[in-house]
């Protein structure tokens with residue numbers, strides 16, 4: 001064994017672990033090429049090294065396991081965050097959709113409410129004007145009533161005045177509260193009936209539609225008018241809106257519920273993001 005052999009054998013473990021400098025590695029390789037004994041020794045050491053490596057693999061896997069579990073956990077967290085973000089955007093879009101829809105419903109509803117108010121105001125106006133004519137008793141001013149009728153000739157079928165004397169007292173008290181939808185009083189009892197062409201003297205068959213007739217009383221007189229057939233649909237709509245229209249709260253119920261749901265999802269998403277942020281880069 002040459003002197004060189006001792007040096008080479010000292011260096012072999014480092015050479016196998018690839019820890020030698022380039023010069024040392026070249027020196028070893030040159031020596032091995034010419035020295036059978038050192039070459040033999042290197043082979044033996046390599047075989048041993050491989051066996052050692054093999055036996056270490058299961059141990060390394062065991063070491064890796066807890067980290068794999070943690071990685072798995074954080075990956076699940078990351079997926080959950082992603083799911084929440086998608087869920088949030090979908091909920092937001094649905095909320096905006098419902099909100100726009102509700103705004104449309106509200107705007108239509110407000111239009112209907114305005115129309116209803118106009119009709120309600122009109123009822124008051126017709127009654128006020130008629131009673132102001134009737135406030136000078138003794139005889140009824142037929143021409144003045146005709147003028148009032150003409151003002152509403154697009155809506156009214158006929159306008160009649162009755163004396164309270166012939167009418168049931170309970171009905172009179174009820175009608176003194178204001179303009180009411182009323183089952184028509186028999187026109188044969190009327191003091192005066194005005195129609196399109198002035199005073200009506202023919203027999204009138206009253207409208208049987210329960211909201212087509214409006215009546216109101218003071219101590220002395222009852223005024224009763226009927227709407228024209230063609231105006232009844234408008235009256236019916238106004239009646240529906242006045243008594244059965246949904247409140248603004250009801251119109252916006254769905255979007256409000258969805259805003260709350262969306263806010264919860266957003267909250268969950270932001271919390272999840274904070275949890276997963278510190279490990280995001282490590283996992284990528």
Ligand SMILES: [Zn+2]
Pocket residue numbers: 002004005008031035036037038
């Ligand atoms: Zn040698």
